Amino acid sequence: MTTHPDPERLAALATGDTPDADLAAHLAGCGDCSSDLEALRDLTGRLAGLEPVAWAEPPATVQAAVLAAARADTPAPRPRRWLLVAAAAVVGLVAGVLGGRLLWPVPVQPPTEIVLASTRLDTLDTGVQEGTATLVQTAGGAVELRVATIPVSAGDGYLEVWLINTDGKRMVSVGVLSNGTSGAFPVARGLIDAGYLIVDISREGLDDKPQHSGDSVVRGKLSL
Incomplete structure (x- = not known):
């Protein structure tokens, strides 16, 4: 059985990490994983182009909820496609730190005297x-x-x-x-x-x- 890299590893590659020899060989021979990685790199580039604003890190439960929803919504005949959605969610958390930004805004405090x-x-x-x-x-x-x-x-x-x-x-x-x-x-x-x-x-x-x-x-x- 072919072992595919987990979503977090693909997310790390999409944000600049370097694959080891085994992973590089797998990506070279696996169309699904290489396609997923390209999609994540494209998403990371889009996130990096966002205007800087004041942001805060989301609760840890957010990532788990996104992953759970992705798994629940994935049709049974395509069991690996949830990896793309899950990895995109991870990239949303990881790539959000690029330039000091995350994807959830801090509530703006009212002006004070x-x-x-x-x-x-x-x-x-x-x-x-x-x-x-x-x-x-x-x-x-x-x-x-x-x-x-x-x-x-x-x-x-x-x-x-x-x-x-x-x-x-x-x-x-x-x-x-x-x-x-x-x-x-x-x-x-x-x-x-x-x-x-x-x-x-x-x-x-x-x-x-x-x-x-x-x-x-x-x-x-x-x-x-």
Whole structure:
């Protein structure tokens, strides 16, 4: 009885392995095996041409299931033809590693928030920390300044959050700290890139003056 090479051996040959003398002689005289090997080499070449993406190795049960299905579907009069299907499945596993790829994709993780910078917020006169400010890139790509402090009294007015430029001359208001303890404010990334890195919370009066009152409660500089 002629002994044919198993599917894994044919798959190894298809991906570049060198046959020994006995196997080479068998392939030279066996039309079925040489035909199967050529088909596997063609499949391997096609797999190698796939675009690189992020992939992960499939569970070990996948190969066994493919082989079992191939055996079950093979017509009885052609008992060796399942080798081609089984070997192709093996090549799918072996040749998939060519170029760092496998045939099963890794589930794409949803984008997450990224902390770009943070700072403690200290009182200007005593240097006591009373809050924090964090610059965050959201999952959607927007930039937010998130401020949290101990309860702060606004007096007869309100609390306003500012970004002051590192030149000490320019500042912009980013919003009102309405509850006196925390808030999230959208910020243009261009402001950060232009040096508006000093976070300041001030008490403002109920007047028509948009300028900073000069009464800063806490302040801190974002460190990128």
